[in-house]
Amino acid sequence: MTELATGAHADASELSLLLTPTDHKAIARGIGRVATVFFLMSGVLALLMRAELAEPGMQVVSTSAYSRLFTMHGSGMIYLVVTPVALAVGVYLVPLQVGARRIAGPGAALAGAWLYGIGGAVMFSGFFTAEGPGRATWIGIDPLSSTTGTPGAGMDLWILGVAVATLGQLVLAACVLATALRLRTDGMTLLRMPPLTWTLVVTCLMAVFAFPVLIVTMLLLWLDRHGVSIFIGGDGAIAYQHLFWFYGHPVVYVMFFPFVGAVAEVVSTASGRPLRAYPLFVGSLLLFTALSMSVWAHHMFTTGAVTNRYFALTSTALVIPAGIEYIELIGALWSRTLRMSLAVWFAVAFLVQFLIGGLSGIWVASPAIDAHANNSYVVVAHFHYALFAGSMFGLFAGLYHWWPKVTGRLLGRRFGVVHLVLGVVGTNLTFMPMFLAGERGMTRRVGNYPGSGLSTLNLLSSIGSGVIALSMLALALNLWRSARAGRPADADPWGGLTLEWATTSPPPAGNFDGPVPAVRSAAPLATAAGSSA
Amino acid sequence: MSGPHVPVVWGGLLVAIAAVQLTFGMHGTALALLGGAGITAVLVGAAWGARARLTAPVTTTAASAATSPGAATAAAGVGAMALGSAIGAWLSITGGALLLIGVVQVVRQGRR
Numbered sequence: 340m341t342e343l344a345t346g347a348h349a350d351a352s353e354l355s356l357l358l359t360p361t362d363h364k365a366i367a368r369g370i371g372r373v374a375t376v377f378f379l380m381s382g383v384l385a386l387l388m389r390a391e392l393a394e395p396g397m398q399v400v401s402t403s404a405y406s407r408l409f410t411m412h413g414s415g416m417i418y419l420v421v422t423p424v425a426l427a428v429g430v431y432l433v434p435l436q437v438g439a440r441r442i443a444g445p446g447a448a449l450a451g452a453w454l455y456g457i458g459g460a461v462m463f464s465g466f467f468t469a470e471g472p473g474r475a476t477w478i479g480i481d482p483l484s485s486t487t488g489t490p491g492a493g494m495d496l497w498i499l500g501v502a503v504a505t506l507g508q509l510v511l512a513a514c515v516l517a518t519a520l521r522l523r524t525d526g527m528t529l530l531r532m533p534p535l536t537w538t539l540v541v542t543c544l545m546a547v548f549a550f551p552v553l554i555v556t557m558l559l560l561w562l563d564r565h566g567v568s569i570f571i572g573g574d575g576a577i578a579y580q581h582l583f584w585f586y587g588h589p590v591v592y593v594m595f596f597p598f599v600g601a602v603a604e605v606v607s608t609a610s611g612r613p614l615r616a617y618p619l620f621v622g623s624l625l626l627f628t629a630l631s632m633s634v635w636a637h638h639m640f641t642t643g644a645v646t647n648r649y650f651a652l653t654s655t656a657l658v659i660p661a662g663i664e665y666i667e668l669i670g671a672l673w674s675r676t677l678r679m680s681l682a683v684w685f686a687v688a689f690l691v692q693f694l695i696g697g698l699s700g701i702w703v704a705s706p707a708i709d710a711h712a713n714n715s716y717v718v719v720a721h722f723h724y725a726l727f728a729g730s731m732f733g734l735f736a737g738l739y740h741w742w743p744k745v746t747g748r749l750l751g752r753r754f755g756v757v758h759l760v761l762g763v764v765g766t767n768l769t770f771m772p773m774f775l776a777g778e779r780g781m782t783r784r785v786g787n788y789p790g791s792g793l794s795t796l797n798l799l800s801s802i803g804s805g806v807i808a809l810s811m812l813a814l815a816l817n818l819w820r821s822a823r824a825g826r827p828a829d830a831d832p833w834g835g836l837t838l839e840w841a842t843t844s845p846p847p848a849g850n851f852d853g854p855v856p857a858v859r860s861a862a863p864l865a866t867a868a869g870s871s872a
Numbered sequence: 873m874s875g876p877h878v879p880v881v882w883g884g885l886l887v888a889i890a891a892v893q894l895t896f897g898m899h900g901t902a903l904a905l906l907g908g909a910g911i912t913a914v915l916v917g918a919a920w921g922a923r924a925r926l927t928a929p930v931t932t933t934a935a936s937a938a939t940s941p942g943a944a945t946a947a948a949g950v951g952a953m954a955l956g957s958a959i960g961a962w963l964s965i966t967g968g969a970l971l972l973i974g975v976v977q978v979v980r981q982g983r984r
Contacts (some may be wrong), residue, residue, distance in 0.1 A: 351938045359939040393892030445936045446978055450943035466956065492958035499954035507947070520875030529873050544882050546908040561957075578901065585905045629885035649896040653889065769956050848938070 361445035362413075366452050367431035368745070369822040370511075373456045374424045380463065381415030382811070384408050386804055388786075389769075390648055395790040404759075405786035406474040411463070413477030414497065418504050419459040421730055422590060424691040424747040425597040428548070428737060429515035429539035431745065435545030435846060436536045437840035438524025443517035451510030458504025465493030473497025476784065478587060481570045488597075489817045495564060502557035505550050505586075512546035512593075515539055526858035533837040533861070534607065537621050538600030541628040545589040548631065553586035564731035567821055577644045584635035591629040594726055595693075596624070597732060598733025603668060603735045608833050609683045610674035613861040620667045627660035640706045641713045647706040654704035661697060665690070680833070681755040685736035688763050689729060699774070713785075716777030728840060735762070735814075742818075743832050747844045748825030754817035761810035768803030773797040836862035876921030883913025937984075942977025949974055 358364060388408050391399040400408065430452075434442050440446050465472030470491025475484035479498060482488055519532065519540045532540070555855055556579070563569040570579045607614055614620050634654040636645040668690060683830070699721040703709045712718055735758070743749050773781075776796040788797070831840040839846070841856045841864055856863055887910035893903055952967025 355939040355941065359941045361936050361938060361940050361943075441936055445979070446940040446943040449940050450947045452945050453947030454950060457947060458954075461954045464955065464958075496955070496958050499957055503950055503954050520878060523875075528877070530879070540878060542918060544879065544913070548913060552905070568882070581901050581905065597925070624883055625885060628883055629889060632909060633889045634885055636902060645902065646893065646896045648891050649902075652892075764943045792981050 347478060359449060361432050361441075361449055363430050363442035363445065363448060364707045364745075364846060366442075366445075366448050367427040370423050370427035370430065370452050370455065373452075373459065374420050374427070375621050377415050377419040377459055377463075381412050381420060384412040384415065385614070386808060388412060389801040389804040392788070392797045394798065395788055395794055397787050400786065402786055403474065404471075407471050409784055410474045410476055410497075410808040411466075411472050413457075414462060414473065414501070414762060416625075416726075417477055417590065417594070418462070418501055419455075421594040421726060421734075423455050423504075423508055423511075424734065425594055425730075426511045426515065427544065428535070428597050428601065428734075429543065430511060432741065432839060433515050433518050433536050433539055434522070435842065435850055436533045436837050437519055437522060437524035437527050438838050438851070438858065439518055440849050442514050443522055443524075444514045444684075447540060447743050448509050448514040451507040451514065453506050454507025454510065458500045458502070458507055458508075460500075461503055462500025464495050465496040468493040468496065470494075478583050479557070480562060480583075480721040481560065481563070484564075485570075486564050495675070498507050498557050498561045498564070502554050502561075505553050505557070508865040509546060509550040512550070513541040516543035516547060519543075524855045524858060526863075530621065531858055531861045531863070533600075533602035534614060534620065535597070535600035535837075537624055538596040538603070541624045542593050542596045545628050545632060546593050549586045549593075550583055553590075556582040557584070577639070577642060579641065580639050581636070584638045585632075588635040588638065589628075589631050591722070591725065595730050595733075596628070598689070598730045598737065599664060599668075600871070601737030601740065602689050602733050603671070604837070605682045605686045605740045606668055606671040606677075608740070608835050609678050609680060611676045611678075611834060611836075612671075612672050612674070612865070613836060614667050615670050616667065617861055619663060623660035627657065627664070630657050630660065634704075637704055637709070638708045651704055651706055655701060657704075658697075658701065665694075678833075680739070680843065681750070681752065681759065682736045682739040682833075684759055685739060687730050688759065689732040689736055692724060692732060692763075692766065693729030696721060696726075696729050699724060712777065716773045716783055718777070719783050720773035720777060721772050723773070728766045728770060732762070732766075735759075740833065742821065743828030744839055744844050745845070746822060746825070747828055748821045748826065750821045751817050754813050754820065758813040758817060759805055761813060765803050765806030765808075765810050768806060769800050770803070772799045773802075776800075780812070831864070836865050838863055840864055874921070876917045876924060879913045880921070881917075883910045883915075883917060886910025886913060888981030909977075935982060940978065941980060942974045942979075942981055944974070945972050945977060946974025 356365070362402060388405065391397065417673060430442060436630060442676060463472065468491060470493050472493040473479065475489045475494060479501070484494060519536050523532070531791065561568050570576060582793045603614060630653055634650060634657065636650040637654045639645045640647050699717070703712050703721060739750055739755060776793055779792050781793050828844045830843050838856060886906055888909055890903055890907035893899065949967045949969070949971030952970055953964045955962030956962070956967055
């Protein structure tokens with residue numbers, strides 16, 4: 340196979356290999372590069388928003404421009420950064436972890452990556468239209484997204500861009516899922532699949548069953564704006580919210596679970612043994628994601644049009660599988676043999692900070708509290724603790740863990756420490772004051788606010804966002820230095836337990852130079868080392 | 873437990889959670905969305921399991937072409953169709969043509 344793959348690569352031109360590769364590793368790297376561009380663009384929009392909010396009044400942008408800023412910031416980060424990066428982690432690592440030579444449906448995966456990038460470009464192309472890009476929030480809420488609420492081609496481009504990018508992500512998810520479930524090497528039973536692969540299996544299940552609903556909803560919204568009456572009146576708005584949130588809440592977990600998996604890999608590698616009670620961990624993932632599909636209408640508590648008690652029950656029930664997973668991860672950290680590395684420190688930051696995001700989720704899972712917190716900065720703080728303080732720190736843990744595998748070079752420790760410290764300080768300085776601002780009545784999605792009691796909190800958040808930007812600069816410098824002159828990494832710099840560490844860094848076309856190592860446990864490399872000793 | 877069991881188990885969980893809704897009163901849209909997803913997952917898993925019993929196991933050694941220009945062309949076609957909605961029908965038509973060319977390329981590559 341390696342010869343076949345190498346031969347096939349030799350026949351293709353450099354340009355063709357750059358733009359249309361079917362090697363899953365090249366596809367994932369491409370998604371990573373495109374997501375980095377969208378991250379920078381969406382991050383700049385966030386800094387503009389924080390500059391506007393640093394003091395009361397409108398100083399930097401107009402009210403209308405502010406609406407476009409928060410719409411495109413949220414849309415960019417969710418549709419074009421965290422979700423595709425979560426899937427790209429799977430595109431790169433799942434075939435390696437299950438011992439497959441390729442991804443299932445390599446051509447489809449390539450098309451998915453292109454659809455994602457093109458969809459993002461279409462979404463952002465609204466900036467070049469006369470009326471500007473979409474401004475109906477990241478959920479494109481109806482009737483604000485109607486032609487009356489948001490006239491112009493920019494909103495149409497937002498709708499179609501979301502649909503196209505999500506179609507691409509749906510295809511990518513299907514390829515990752517099929518790889519994990521169909522292309523496992525001999526001996527790789529379901530319960531021997533590594534934690535990252537399992538988190539991606541459940542992530543992709545959610546994507547495959549929730550993403551089509553968004554794509555259809557976007558097409559219906561587009562038709563609605565072009566003369567076909569679909570979301571009419573109050574019932575139409577409620578129907579839109581049901582359809583949107585059936586995607587919109589599971590996607591939060593699509594953006595979260597792969598990074599739980601990354602953290603699980605980091606801590607189990609650092610402790611030198613697989614997670615304890617692994618079947619319980621897998622069972623909790625299945626239950627967690629099934630429940631995740633059933634909580635969407637807690638976003639609609641205040642509409643009075645949903646069964647609040649049922650959705651409060653399912654939303655609160657999430658603490659059971661979440662608690663099991665936390666105990667598993669803390670159990671892996673509780674080890675005499677634990678080797679602390681930067682990846683482990685990022686994993687610890689993930690565990691602590693996500694806990695704040697998760698616990699504040701229990702508040703808003705209560706209809707009584709949600710009635711007060713709804714549409715306030717409490718919600719903004721909650722989801723930024725979940726998605727930035729949580730998911731992004733999980734991503735960073737995975738980045739420091741697998742970067743040597745992907746590039747063949749180690750990341751620098753000094754820049755890494757700066758990235759970690761500034762990242763933790765900046766994140767908490769930005770988002771913790773938002774809880775207090777929300778509690779004092781600050782409404783989300785406004786560029787202006789009354790000064791009394793809110794100006795200091797907002798100034799702190801704005802300073803914090805600058806510190807986050809500095810932490811990103813430290814990360815960028817670290818990546819750049821590593822790519823140019825980083826210390827070479829061997830195949831297994833951390834003493835890994837799973838199959839990706841059995842191949843060279845970076846892995847060759849076809850993933851493994853020789854035969855795939857035999858799999859006799861959930862930690863195949865530990866088993867192999869034990870049997871050869 | 874094998875691959876097809878995963879969507880069956882997961883879909884079963886969705887159906888069970890959807891069924892709990894009934895004890896809180898009937899709400900058609902919510903029930904249809906969650907129950908529909910669950911039933912679909914169970915059916916997909918069952919159909920896949922039945923097919924897997926009838927066909928040989930998939931081997932991971934099958935080589936694939938190193939590039940797939942058709943896949944990228946088809947995706948570019950979809951993007952052009954979307955962009956055409958704002959710029960003009962000519963771009964949507966060009967996108968449709970690109971999509972067609974891409975699909976033909978992919979099919980021809982698959983047959984080789």
